[in-house]
Amino acid sequence: xxxxxxxxxxxxxxxxLKGINLQVNPGEVHAIMGPNGSGKSTLASxxxxxxxxxxxxxxxxxxxxxxxDMVPEDRARKGIFLSFQYPVEIPGVxxxxxxKTAINEHRKFKGLPALSASEFLKLMREKKEIVEISSNxxxxxxxxxxxxxxxxxxxxxxxxxxxxKLSILDETDSGLxxxxxxxxxxxxxxxxxxxxxxxxxxxxxxxxxxxxxxxVHVLMNGQIVKSGTKELAYELEEKGYxxxxxxxxxxxxAQ
Amino acid sequence: xxxxxxxxxxxxxxxELLQSLSPDFxxxxxxxxxxxxxxxxxxxxxxxxxxxxxLEPYFNNGYNKYLSPxxxxxxxxxxFHCDVPKLDTHVxxxxxxxxxxxxxxxxxxxxxVIVGSFAQAVKEYPELVAKYLGKYTSGxxxxxxxxxxxxxxxxxxxxxxxxxxxxxxxxxxxxxDEELMVQHRNLxxxxxxxxxxxxxxxxxxxxxxxxxxxxxxxxxxENATFDHxxxxxxxxxxxxxxxxxxxxxxxSSLRTSTITLHGGLVRNNLNIKLDGEGAECHAFGLxxxxxxxxxxxxxxxDHAKPNCTSxxxxxxxxxxxxxxxxxxxxxxxxxSQKTAAYQRNSNILLSDEAKMDSKPQLEIYADDVKCSHGAxxxxxxxxxxxxxxxxxxxxxxxxxxxxYAFAYExxxxxxxxxxxxxxxxxxxxxxxxxxxxxxxxxxxxx
Numbered sequence: 001x002x003x004x005x006x007x008x009x010x011x012x013x014x015x016x017l018k019g020i021n022l023q024v025n026p027g028e029v030h031a032i033m034g035p036n037g038s039g040k041s042t043l044a045s046x047x048x049x050x051x052x053x054x055x056x057x058x059x060x061x062x063x064x065x066x067x068x069d070m071v072p073e074d075r076a077r078k079g080i081f082l083s084f085q086y087p088v089e090i091p092g093v094x095x096x097x098x099x100k101t102a103i104n105e106h107r108k109f110k111g112l113p114a115l116s117a118s119e120f121l122k123l124m125r126e127k128k129e130i131v132e133i134s135s136n137x138x139x140x141x142x143x144x145x146x147x148x149x150x151x152x153x154x155x156x157x158x159x160x161x162x163x164x165k166l167s168i169l170d171e172t173d174s175g176l177x178x179x180x181x182x183x184x185x186x187x188x189x190x191x192x193x194x195x196x197x198x199x200x201x202x203x204x205x206x207x208x209x210x211x212x213x214x215x216v217h218v219l220m221n222g223q224i225v226k227s228g229t230k231e232l233a234y235e236l237e238e239k240g241y242x243x244x245x246x247x248x249x250x251x252x253x254a255q
Numbered sequence: 256x257x258x259x260x261x262x263x264x265x266x267x268x269x270x271e272l273l274q275s276l277s278p279d280f281x282x283x284x285x286x287x288x289x290x291x292x293x294x295x296x297x298x299x300x301x302x303x304x305x306x307x308x309x310l311e312p313y314f315n316n317g318y319n320k321y322l323s324p325x326x327x328x329x330x331x332x333x334x335f336h337c338d339v340p341k342l343d344t345h346v347x348x349x350x351x352x353x354x355x356x357x358x359x360x361x362x363x364x365x366x367x368v369i370v371g372s373f374a375q376a377v378k379e380y381p382e383l384v385a386k387y388l389g390k391y392t393s394g395x396x397x398x399x400x401x402x403x404x405x406x407x408x409x410x411x412x413x414x415x416x417x418x419x420x421x422x423x424x425x426x427x428x429x430x431x432d433e434e435l436m437v438q439h440r441n442l443x444x445x446x447x448x449x450x451x452x453x454x455x456x457x458x459x460x461x462x463x464x465x466x467x468x469x470x471x472x473x474x475x476x477e478n479a480t481f482d483h484x485x486x487x488x489x490x491x492x493x494x495x496x497x498x499x500x501x502x503x504x505x506x507s508s509l510r511t512s513t514i515t516l517h518g519g520l521v522r523n524n525l526n527i528k529l530d531g532e533g534a535e536c537h538a539f540g541l542x543x544x545x546x547x548x549x550x551x552x553x554x555x556x557d558h559a560k561p562n563c564t565s566x567x568x569x570x571x572x573x574x575x576x577x578x579x580x581x582x583x584x585x586x587x588x589x590x591s592q593k594t595a596a597y598q599r600n601s602n603i604l605l606s607d608e609a610k611m612d613s614k615p616q617l618e619i620y621a622d623d624v625k626c627s628h629g630a631x632x633x634x635x636x637x638x639x640x641x642x643x644x645x646x647x648x649x650x651x652x653x654x655x656x657x658x659y660a661f662a663y664e665x666x667x668x669x670x671x672x673x674x675x676x677x678x679x680x681x682x683x684x685x686x687x688x689x690x691x692x693x694x695x696x697x698x699x700x701x
């Protein structure tokens with residue numbers, strides 16, 4: 001589904017991603033873990049088309065097409081979804097208008113007619129249950145005045161509405177209490193099928209108790225330095241990242 | 256000929272006409288205004304209050320200047336299609352600055368409310384007009400010019416304690432087969448405890464060049480309430496200079512919004528004098544410009560008495576090579592304690608060539624006041640734009656959503672519901688670049 005080959009990217013001339021290789025197949029859940037500053041969020045940005053990181057080398061193909069050639073909205077329409085680490089508040093844009101526009105842009109792309117008002121409301125009701133999001137949130141402006149937990153639930157709610165093929169969850173657990181974390185994770189699990197895939201980007205192992213990965217990759221200093229199964233996440237939780245630094249770089253100072 | 260001399264000559268030529276139709280007080284007002292204008296001349300390029308908009312070159316000989324209405328043939332029904340749907344109003348039509356319904360120059364509405372032609376009011380109620388006209392206008396040269404030459408406009412009188420239930424809708428139509436200068440004068444008098452709402456729409460119905468120099472004076476008596484809403488939608492070959500003066504007595508309450516959609520050059524002077532304790536005013540403005548448009552809002556709020564509140568919010572969205580300016584002056588007199596005065600000016604530049612000047616100016620001589628001001632000029636929020644695009648919304652649609660959201664803060668302040676809906680729609684279509692002419696109108700006003 002997604003193939004990343006020797007991907008390098010820079011921000012303001014500084015190389016952040018230094019040759020990433022990753023293969024994600026339908027039905028798989030991949031966790032990407034790593035210390036702060038290792039390039040996790042930059043990878044999410046490059047995959048979704050945020051333009052502050054400049055790709056200098058490598059290829060990314062998604063469903064057989066060159067992903068890096070596409071504008072962000074086309075990537076989204078083809079099935080890539082980013083759950084933002086910091087969902088943006090947009091005063092003046094109502095949730096309803098935002099969601100309706102997004103859904104209908106996806107439908108238009110697939111050659112489907114726009115949803116009628118009642119079809120849209122029905123769909124909203126149905127999907128709201130997945131993340132236990134309350135109706136008064138969907139009557140507000142996008143993320144405006146939402147708590148940290150509400151913002152993250154809103155991300156998963158949008159994921160449920162847009163039914164992506166590949167979801168990238170960027171630090172979905174940050175700023176969440178345990179109940180909100182469980183609700184978000186349950187939502188993600190309910191949306192899992194044999195056809196779609198998930199990349200979970202996280203600092204801690206905590207989230208992986210709920211969203212169980214098939215593969216765990218450790219991103220460090222712009223490269224995937226170690227890959228394994230979920231046991232690797234437990235090992236990291238227990239021992240931190242320093243032992244990997246030592247193993248890979250021969251020193252605890254990765255830089 | 257020097258531009259000032261054009262008007263001196265015009266005044267001399269028409270002195271007899273102007274005086275024959277004016278009671279003594281008005282003859283004197285005109286004379287004084289003309290003297291003032293001759294002395295002062297047009298504001299120069301370096302004049303501080305007109306530093307962003309140099310107007311003199313437009314006040315040249317190129318426009319025809321009629322001091323009596325010319326018979327214009329057009330279909331009135333066409334204009335009334337331009338009505339805001341579902342808005343139940345008393346409609347008044349001004350054509351080229353003259354009251355249109357010559358058969359009924361003054362109407363009496365329920366509650367002895369008088370509405371109609373300013374010229375007719377001068378004739379029928381000279382004492383009433385004399386008591387208010389020009390009492391609080393400033394020494395602005397353009398206002399003096401208007402006082403000297405204006406013949407007609409709108410007159411509204413609301414007696415003590417009366418409430419005009421339906422909004423009064425003034426449609427200013429410019430239509431001509433030649434280039435035309437128009438100067439009309441509007442006078443609104445709200446006696447104590449009265450209430451009224453006025454909606455003003457400016458339209459051009461022919462493609463000729465127009466120059467408007469209009470003055471509106473509104474007097475709010477003690478505890479009076481006035482809602483004023485103006486939408487400027489002239490074509491881009493028109494120049495409009497508009498001066499609005501609000502005088503507010505004790506505990507009176509004012510809301511005024513000016514929305515500028517089209518118009519080549521627009522200069523709005525808004526003057527509010529809070530001259531009675533407990534008075535409050537809310538002034539809003541929004542403009543959307545593109546191509547070579549130029550819109551300049553200049554606001555002066557004078558806190559002349561204690562315990563008054565003023566709130567200004569002005570916004571602009573500028574594209575292409577368009578220019579905008581905002582100058583907001585707040586004056587708090589020495590004895591005006593417990594004043595609350597707020598001002599905010601926010602602007603979005605959509606292109607590299609668009610330009611915005613913003614000048615807040617606070618002069619505070621009292622020591623127990625709450626005042627704030629802020630001005631921003633920026634671009635659309637990149638994070639918000641990416642968030643929308645990451646959900647599959649096209650860049651163009653995402654930008655429109657953000658621009659609309661930016662404008663919505665002003666639209667949200669329109670409290671007349673059908674007008675709110677209508678303006679929301681007009682703004683959206685303006686941002687989309689569709690013509691903002693009214694749905695059913697056969698004439699292309701855009």
